[in-house]
Every structure is written in structure tokens, then in C-alpha cells.
Amino acid sequence: MATIEQDILDYVAAHPESGRETIRRGAAPKSSDTTVWRALKRLVEAGRLEVSGKGRATVYTIAGAAVVRAHLQAPYNRRPPVAYNPEFLDAYLPNRTFYIAEVDRDRLKKAGQPVGGMIKAGTYARRILEQLLVDLSWASSRLEGNTYDILQTERLIRFGEAVEGKDRKETLMILNHKEAIEYVVDNLDDIGLSRPNLFGIHALLADGLLADPAMAGRLRGTPVGISHSSYTPLDDAITIEEEFDILLHKAAEINDPFEQSFFLLVHIPYLQAFVDINKRTSRVASNIPLLQADFAPMSFLTMDDAAYIDGLIGIYELNNVALLREVFIDSYLASAEKYRILRAEVDSPEKAAIVYRDFVREAVRYSVLQTKAFREGDILDLAARHDIPEDERDAVVAYAHEQFKGLHEGNLIRYRLKPKDIEGVDLS
Structure with a gap:
């Protein structure tokens, strides 16, 4: 990065909401207005700065994703310890608070709308079920460190052929995803963001993978830790239950399917309501609003593993959704394009x-x-x-x-x- 751009970033980090002239005088006094304007433009386009206001009221701030990345430069054992913050969830007001800006929601809707327009809710999901079973089962398992490749996953799902030498837990993880996804699609007309449905998804994903099988489909009552993070989730069973009900109530009230989907990806892992398998539950559940609205699913197929984890840590430690939002949008756009093409291929004049x-x-x-x-x-x-x-x-x-x-x-x-x-x- 050019020196002037780094100087600008350093100045804006220390002086948030500065105008262009203030930035020029403070960060690049020897540079022309044009040079500074071009540098600011490049930083905004690269997602390093955010701009608001118009004319002389225009101000610049460090982009949220950049804040998260800067925070993660320090090793996790040197970052300040943080506990669950109930205000993060309390501050969210469905249909008034938006994690995803309107312009981005519109972009996602345009990308996710099936070729040929919308059809009866659930019809699209059933048409692309075979491919979704493979894509989402593999991608979600990969994000958990599963070493099956996508072709091995396809053979396991379609023909029941497990790979010799693989840990049995890896095989079971993929098969559990298949069961959970089928459960969602088969019950798409009736499924909702309720306790029974979230418990059902968790139970299917957790089958055979928990030390205590009774904890499948049940809220936890014991402490858990987060690897490579300074975040400590709640450890009180009563409070976990209360927060889980608030989470579900707010999620169910959200009208926009993409906002609803992302909300689940943020708050289910943040609460860590289950003893394990929270992220997997959030990834499968996040497809419910998309499929019910007949949009292309979120397969997580192209999601960058490291960026996804960094985005979650930004939520855990900073309650900052910016990096995960960036990863979500990029990944969904790629996923939607694949399923738009698939929809066109399976559409029949019959x-x-x-x-x-x-x-x-x-x-x-x-x-x-x-x-x-x-x-x-x-x-x-x-x-x-x-x-x-x-x-x-x-x-x-x-x-x-x-x-x-x-x-x-x-x-x-x-x-x-x-x-x-x-x-x-x-x-x-």
C-alpha cells in the first residue's frame, strides 16, 4: 500500500469522522487535494474506509471490517478478555435495526432470485435438493476441519460410500448434515425459527457426535470455551435459556430473508446455546428464510474459512458484524450464481x-x-x-x-x- 494511503488510515483511525481537508492537512500536508481525494476514493472502494454525508459534510471513518482485522493482529491470549454482552442482542430491533444495508440487501435479492422469476415457495428448494445436499454438507463440514473432499462427499451422500481411513466422526458429520438439510427442505412449508425446529436441526447435526448424547437438541447448562478467542460465553443455564428465547423471538420477527439469515449466523454462535455444534446449526438454519422465500440457498461453498472464523471472532470479542457481513455477502453472491444456473438447467417445459x-x-x-x-x-x-x-x-x-x-x-x-x-x- 502506498505511503499516503497508510498515512490516511493511521490518521482517520486516530481522528474518526474527519473531513477531506482535515485529513489532507493532518495526514498528507504536502499532497494536493486531488492526490488525497484519489487516495480516499481507493480506500473506500477497497473497503478500508467508510464515507458518509455529502459535500462539505462528507466525513470518513475506518471501515468496520478493517477494525476487526486490526484487532485480530494481536495474539488471542494478549487481547482483553470479554464476556457475553446481553446488550448486543437487546439493541437489535427487528425491521428497524439492519446488519445488512438496504443497498446490499437489494443486491443479494437480485442475485438470489431464480432465473425465470419466483415460483411457489419450496418448489425451487426441492428442485435443487440433490446438489444442495452435497454442497452444503461438504462446505459446512469443511469449515469444521473435515477432510473429505467434495467428490468423496458426493459419493458418501448419493451412494453411501465412506472413505476408508477417514475418522468415523468425519463421515458421520457429513451424513448428519444430509439429514438436517433434508429435514429443512421436507418441512419447508411448516418449519419456523422456533425451539422445536432449532432443537431438531441441532439434534440431527449432533447425532453420534457428542460425549453426552442427551445434549443433542437441548440447551446447555455447563460452561464452554471458544478456541483462539478471548471471549467467554454465558455459563448460567437460566440466562442461556432466556437469551435463546429472545434470540428466536427477534429472528422470527425479521421480515427480510437475508437479514434474517445473517442474524442467525451472528447470534447462534455468539450465544453458544448448545454444548457444541452451534456454528453448524446456524449455517443450516440460516437457509430456512432463504429457501422459504424461494431464493437461492447459501451453500458456503466458496466461503473463505479463515475469514469466516475471523468474522466470528469479531462478533465474539467486539460485537462487530462488519467482517462476517463482508464474507457473507461475497460468499452468497457466488453461491447464488451457481444455483441460478442450476435452476435454469433443471427447469423443464413439461x-x-x-x-x-x-x-x-x-x-x-x-x-x-x-x-x-x-x-x-x-x-x-x-x-x-x-x-x-x-x-x-x-x-x-x-x-x-x-x-x-x-x-x-x-x-x-x-x-x-x-x-x-x-x-x-x-x-x-
Whole structure:
């Protein structure tokens, strides 16, 4: 970085909300107005400075993410010890306080809206479920240090093939993510940010991974520590329960799905309501508002691991969301682009794929589980019982037959079937 830019950063850090002329006189007295203005512009564009006001009232401050990064320069054992701050949550007023600025929320909505416009809530989630199971299970597990690569994760999820030599906990971690994500998508019409649902997600993610299995899906009553941080979470069971209920109440009142999603990523880990697996719970739960609003999911696939942890430490120790927000926005934009493309690939001109989706699923399951073959006459009768218009039945049944013929171990999950179910089935 050029000397003038560092001089400006040092001056603004010591003199917050300084105007351009004050900064020029204090940080770069030998430089011209134009040189200082260009340096300020570069620092703002790089996210190192924030600017507010207009004209002569324009002032500059160190960007929040830069504050967090500067704080983290000191080793964690030399940073001041901090305890849980209830005012951090209390100060948040749903739909009045915003962690994500309106311009950024609009950008996220534009990026996350599926190609072709919005459709019935939950339909998009079910269409991209297979890919989401792999992406989110792998990425969220990777953020916990899991060493499975994404191809190994895909084979584990789709075919049940565990990698020899891997720690069993790593295999279980991925399979637990699969269960938790399926639980969210399967219950998307009814799931909410309530105790039963958050407990359910935690219980599925924690299955077989806690020393005390009774703590799965239950708030903790014992102290916990945070690695490489000077932050000490609450250790009082009654207060943890009270704060958890406040957290959920406020989260449920937030109208904007992206603000709601980010709020969960901030406050579930900060409270550390569970004895372990708080971050994983927050990552899965953060997708609920996005999927319910039919936006692309947050897969965490491209999220920078170190920046994510640094962003959380900024929350733990400074109650500063700026760095995590920066990481969230960048990661979501990349995730949304992938799922926009995927949506375009899976969109079908076939009316049966959307309007008669439930019938097609039932027809395939019936053919596999009951008749062990696709009997067109039986399926036509089934279509009649479903009140599918007579002039559309042949096309719908033909579509169902194509889906039946395309069954294999990798896509059985669409119909909630297992590999053993298609043994002996005539897939012609």
C-alpha cells in the first residue's frame, strides 16, 4: 500500500469522522487535494474506509471490517478478555435495526432470485435438493476441519460410500448434515425459527457426535470455551435459556430473508446455546428464510474459512458484524450464481414437472414399490383418481414413465427411495 494511503488510515483511525481537508492537512500536508481525494476514493472502494454525508459534510471513518482485522493482529491470549454482552442482542430491533444495508440487501435479492422469476415457495428448494445436499454438507463440514473432499462427499451422500481411513466422526458429520438439510427442505412449508425446529436441526447435526448424547437438541447448562478467542460465553443455564428465547423471538420477527439469515449466523454462535455444534446449526438454519422465500440457498461453498472464523471472532470479542457481513455477502453472491444456473438447467417445459409434481412422485413410487414395473394402464387409472384432466393424462403419464426409466442409485432420493427398493424392478 502506498505511503499516503497508510498515512490516511493511521490518521482517520486516530481522528474518526474527519473531513477531506482535515485529513489532507493532518495526514498528507504536502499532497494536493486531488492526490488525497484519489487516495480516499481507493480506500473506500477497497473497503478500508467508510464515507458518509455529502459535500462539505462528507466525513470518513475506518471501515468496520478493517477494525476487526486490526484487532485480530494481536495474539488471542494478549487481547482483553470479554464476556457475553446481553446488550448486543437487546439493541437489535427487528425491521428497524439492519446488519445488512438496504443497498446490499437489494443486491443479494437480485442475485438470489431464480432465473425465470419466483415460483411457489419450496418448489425451487426441492428442485435443487440433490446438489444442495452435497454442497452444503461438504462446505459446512469443511469449515469444521473435515477432510473429505467434495467428490468423496458426493459419493458418501448419493451412494453411501465412506472413505476408508477417514475418522468415523468425519463421515458421520457429513451424513448428519444430509439429514438436517433434508429435514429443512421436507418441512419447508411448516418449519419456523422456533425451539422445536432449532432443537431438531441441532439434534440431527449432533447425532453420534457428542460425549453426552442427551445434549443433542437441548440447551446447555455447563460452561464452554471458544478456541483462539478471548471471549467467554454465558455459563448460567437460566440466562442461556432466556437469551435463546429472545434470540428466536427477534429472528422470527425479521421480515427480510437475508437479514434474517445473517442474524442467525451472528447470534447462534455468539450465544453458544448448545454444548457444541452451534456454528453448524446456524449455517443450516440460516437457509430456512432463504429457501422459504424461494431464493437461492447459501451453500458456503466458496466461503473463505479463515475469514469466516475471523468474522466470528469479531462478533465474539467486539460485537462487530462488519467482517462476517463482508464474507457473507461475497460468499452468497457466488453461491447464488451457481444455483441460478442450476435452476435454469433443471427447469423443464413439461407442465407435469411443476403442476403434477406430487402425482409424478407417487406414480414412480407406486411403480417401484407396488408393481415393480411401469404399467401404463395402472398409472392412467391413478391419474384419473388424482383428477388430472383427461386431455392431459397421456402427457403426464408419459412424463412419469420417463422419470421411472431414468431411475438409478444417484437420483432415488428424489422419490424418497433407497437402492434396495429398485432391486428386481423392471426399469423399462
